[in-house]
Amino acid sequence: DAKTTQPNSMESNEEEPVHLPCNHSTISGTDYIHWYRQLPSQGPEYVIHGLTSNVNNRMASLAIAEDRKSSTLILHRATLRDAAVYYCILRDADSGGSNYKLTFGKGTLLTVNP
Amino acid sequence: EPEVTQTPSHQVTQMGQEVILRCVPISNHLYFYWYRQILGQKVEFLVSFYNNEISEKSEIFDDQFSVERPDGSNFTLKIRSTKLEDSAMYFCASSTRVMSTDTQYFGPGTRLTVL
Numbered sequence: 431d432a433k434t435t436q437p438n439s440m441e442s443n444e445e446e447p448v449h450l451p452c453n454h455s456t457i458s459g460t461d462y463i464h465w466y467r468q469l470p471s472q473g474p475e476y477v478i479h480g481l482t483s484n485v486n487n488r489m490a491s492l493a494i495a496e497d498r499k500s501s502t503l504i505l506h507r508a509t510l511r512d513a514a515v516y517y518c519i520l521r522d523a524d525s526g527g528s529n530y531k532l533t534f535g536k537g538t539l540l541t542v543n544p
Numbered sequence: 545e546p547e548v549t550q551t552p553s554h555q556v557t558q559m560g561q562e563v564i565l566r567c568v569p570i571s572n573h574l575y576f577y578w579y580r581q582i583l584g585q586k587v588e589f590l591v592s593f594y595n596n597e598i599s600e601k602s603e604i605f606d607d608q609f610s611v612e613r614p615d616g617s618n619f620t621l622k623i624r625s626t627k628l629e630d631s632a633m634y635f636c637a638s639s640t641r642v643m644s645t646d647t648q649y650f651g652p653g654t655r656l657t658v659l
Contacts, residue, residue: 462645473548473635473650474579474587517587521645530575530592530600530642 434518439539450503452518467514513542546570548651556657565621567636576619577637626658
């Protein structure tokens with residue numbers, strides 16, 4: 431699986447936007463970019479995914495660089511509830527039967543200050 | 545909103561004992577997974593299960609581990625003879641299908657403590 435690199439930690443203030451970066455310089459053309467998060471003492475939770483175009487949903491936005499070597503998860507107005515570890519994960523559309531698992535890295539620990 | 549549930553939330557056992565961790569996946573999902581997370585470490589894939597068969601397993605999932613779907617709703621992970629290093633959070637997940645665009649839904653986890 432292609433590797434992703436994320437900062438270990440980031441800090442933000444409540445009600446301000448947060449931009450969480452992810453580098454994936456070895457991404458292949460068939461890799462989808464997924465974001466999950468893990469709130470304290472909970473299981474991982476899906477946030478958003480995309481391939482080439484920017485994506486929006488009720489939780490967040492995903493901005494994908496034109497060369498796809500990096501992406502940014504955007505939380506438009508951080509709340510205390512958004513404090514979590516955020517994981518950027520690549521999933522290959524072309525991996526056939528080996529596409530079952532999610533491969534988690536260390537992610538980015540987001541702290542939200544009141 | 546449908547959710548994955550897991551029981552118990554916390555299991556304490558003695559080394560060498562067998563444990564069974566239980567999960568109820570989302571009802572229309574067909575693919576089931578177990579992951580574990582040792583305290584302070586990454587979430588690690590253990591096994592995936594589809595159509596009453598293991599689809600993929602990691603190196604961690606050795607002969608001490610087994611999975612079963614004993615009925616139409618439960619999905620279990622059994623550890624035959626627990627070791628101290630099996631102490632971890634165990635997460636069950638399910639999805640409707642296996643695709644690079646599909647979402648896995650995770651349960652709240654079972655904390656396993658091996659003494």
